[in-house]
């Protein structure tokens with residue numbers, strides 16, 4: 001394991017990702033708990049991240065370097081400054097911040113940063129190291145930064161002022177690779193295959209002869225989680241799929257086909273459309289719809305309690321970014337479930353989170369290796385209340401059909417034109433108004449579809465996708481012609497903020 005100590009840098013997650021891309025398992029640990037974790041787990045190497053503070057400020061993020069004795073360590077930016085400051089070098093706050101591309105000059109002789117394909121690097125710092133600690137050699141400098149890299153070979157300690165983890169440092173990968181492979185002696189043998197093997201063993205060990213309740217929604221995370229559990233414990237993975245009738249066209253069928261058919265899983269598919277459409281009848285307020293869908297979901301589980309209550313564990317599709325966000329990357333792997341409100345008491349079972357170490361793209365890769373269909377592995381994020389929040393006004397079977405058909409046309413046209421790549425979410429929604437049109441010689445007075453396609457990194461901000469006009473024109477014409485009850489199509493150009501990704 002390579003531990004990346006987070007001093008609050010904006011690129012810390014990226015360092016973890018880069019290390020993993022080299023086939024080495026890596027985790028992030030906040031600086032506040034880093035010393036304990038390093039002492040307890042004796043990682044193979046440690047990387048100290050960048051950070052926004054100054055090591056010269058009182059109370060700045062710190063680390064007890066004695067825990068790093070004998071552990072190969074690379075300090076990046078703040079990490080290098082801290083290394084210099086704590087080990088007897090000199091750091092100063094310079095008057096001008098250095099930000100952007102720089103080209104460094106390597107010192108003579110072999111070093112971590114000598115002989116790179118490019119000496120161009122990305123800098124982003126205020127403070128800088130003026131003097132390396134005793135025993136450390138300066139291995140690179142720039143015009144404005146005399147100590148751009150340091151190293152102490154005997155102790156296998158390295159520091160770089162620049163950021164090797166960002167793509168703006170063209171040969172940064174070599175710097176990380178050399179540190180990990182050549183100096184820390186690691187091998188790149190952590191792969192999706194080895195992850196699956198390790199997790200299967202771990203799940204078997206944890207679960208023993210017990211059963212795991214595994215709710216599948218059709219989304220990427222729950223599908224991959226279920227596939228992993230099925231591999232590990234077969235029939236004792238009790239997969240539950242609630243068909244609330246608010247998925248996209250064909251998706252409910254695909255869940256049943258994949259898990260019930262292809263995997264021969266112990267799948268309990270509860271067809272509950274009546275219940276959800278009944279409960280939603282006459283309801284138009286967005287938050288009421290959400291609440292009703294959530295509550296009825298829980299009721300389905302309550303009604304089937306007898307089939308499910310002998311499960312010992314509840315599987316949850318938590319991913320590494322959620323773990324980092326909740327501030328406890330080191331939290332126990334299994335904990336008692338008490339954070340989800342509204343679950344019946346018997347469902348407060350032990351929680352198992354087999355994907356909590358993975359980033360989304362790693363989850364997708366694991367899913368592929370486990371044999372999930374590509375459409376499932378590549379599925380976009382989809383809201384829990386499903387089409388319920390994409391049908392403005394009342395949710396009825398008829399209006400669900402209209403949205404499903406329009407959505408199907410929109411997305412298949414995007415796919416067949418290769419326009420779906422790089423899209424974060426794309427969907428059709430139905431508005432709660434009517435407008436006049438003419439079809440044949442008839443006047444129509446029907447509902448409009450809104451198409452939305454956005455690019456985003458994390459759903460916090462988003463921009464409308466620039467879909468070529470001719471494609472939009474074909475899509476609009478197909479929807480109006482093929483979907484009964486629709487006589488107009490709009491394309492939503494609004495970004496988030498001020499709009500949101502969903503319409504309600």
Ligand code: XMP
Pocket residue numbers: 290381382383384385389425459496499500501502503
């Ligand atoms: P908004 O519409 O707030 O959406 O920009 C941000 C992201 O969250 C998803 N979303 C939901 N997911 N239950 C969910 O599980 C919900 O009620 C819900 N509302 C929005 C949305 O699809 C987008 O990815």
